[in-house]
Amino acid sequence: MRRYVVRRVAAFAVTLLFVSVLVFVVVRVLPGDPAELILGTERDPATAERLRESLGLNRPLAVQYAAWLGGAVRGDLGTSIQYDVPVGRLIVSRLPVTLPLTLLAATFMIAVAVPLGVYAATRYRRGADYLAMVVSQLGIAVPSFWSGLLLILFFSVYLGWFRSGGFDGWASGVWSGIKSLLLPAVALGLFQAAVLVRATRSAVLDVMREDFVRTARAKGLPERRVIALHTLRNAMIPIVTVIGLQLGQLMAGSIVLESVFALPGLGRLALGAISARDLPVVQGVTLFVATTIVFINFAVDLAYAFVDPRIKYD
């Protein structure tokens, strides 16, 4: 077991290194001269030279990469050109929107999809099962930003229950914060919920075909107990794996929903930075989000081995 964990951690470190190389290559190497990119068409050579100097672009690429990576490891992602504050601080300031949005969407997704998937499996090939499958097939087809727009249309424009966007911050109360994030979280969670319903259903069906479930039934346990005690506990392993992988998807998806609902999160920070040619911010946000997703995948991988002793540790 220890050997497995050590190997996974080493692999994770290599993966993170690749993540950083990818971000660095795209932003610093592909454009040729980032200084010219930042200054745009109305640049004069002296300013460009000063910027090159301050960004350290005159040094060899390998040295630049090492310096940038060294900083990133210590939480120093450079300074925003647009706001003139550390990129790390900007990212932290936007997390109170993106993280709760992601978690709220995940909560919604799990609360809807897991019970529905289990129910569909227990009604296998009957009306309710077909209905659940049709609904989830539709859910997978609807882009989250469109469901966001439809929710705005119905709940904000037509009913007037929610604002159509914006976020006042958590200072004005937890409920007001949650209320601004509710519609975007539902829109974001809906698509992934549709995916999770299918995964849950097939995981439960797989376990229900096992011998020990037949034994539990044969010894006269009520069906409710068979499902709750014997089936669900065993089916949870693949379900939790899927949920873990979906967390990363939700985080990436929140970038789109922040735009639909005008929420000041990480996605809007990055989009604003693109129009302002604020390369350090774009670089910082992508590095942060990609690292988080890779970390979640790694954690799921590791947890999987801990939870299921049948996994081989080689």
Place this chain on the structure above:
Amino acid sequence: MTRRGARRHVTFVVGVVVTLGLVATAGVSFVYTPVDPLAMAPGERLQGPSAAHPFGTDQYGRDLLSRVMTGARTSIAVGVIAVGIGAFLGVLLGLLSGWLGGWLDELFMRLVDAVQGFPAILSALLFTAVFSPGIAVSMVAIGVAFVPAFARLSRGSVLELRAREFVVAARALGAGDRRLLVRHILPNTLAPLIVQATTSFPVAILAEAALAYLGLGTQPPHPSWGLMLKEAQNFLSMNPWFALFPGAAIALAVLGLNLLGDGLRDVLDPKTA
């Protein structure tokens, strides 16, 4: 045919019909649209559905039916090229990784893990910071996001097939690495790869729409379903139809392609069905 088989048959046929409808719409839009999709008519702004404009008009008075029809082209083009990029790079990486084995395999797969940290939206953010936004950025960003799935799939096939008798026999007959991979192993991995490509296609359409919506993909005045939704958002209370038709077009196209993918998986890849 069993009842279950018949039901699967029905969803597959629905998938084929909707997909053909999508392709036909895109094809027809080259030679015929009710109105020029770029023609503005300031007097007819933001109208609801009518006989003259069955889907209504947008904020410049452009005919939405014509624009939705033309938008199908964008979706298909991005889908085909993005899946092509993902399949080409992924299969190449997967074949090499599985075939070479050892530390190179380990290294390639860590690269694949790293690429998995970049969903299409994130790569598109990164690329757009450096290159100007456009349809090419969409294609590459979405394609890159597909690389891990294709790489894992083809690597798995190589590991499974490389010790099989027909491969060993071909090697004994003097076939080199390249011949073994291209002539013997690759053809035997085609079925799952085709299924993967088909199921990736609707994902590409969704991603293209999201990128265009964010302003990172297709640029105005080109009709893209995502772009239309972005424009529609500003006029939600004035003309809700504007947001309904392009969104429904995306959902219908994705639904059809998903059903087609499910059906193909049943036919081509009975193991995972």
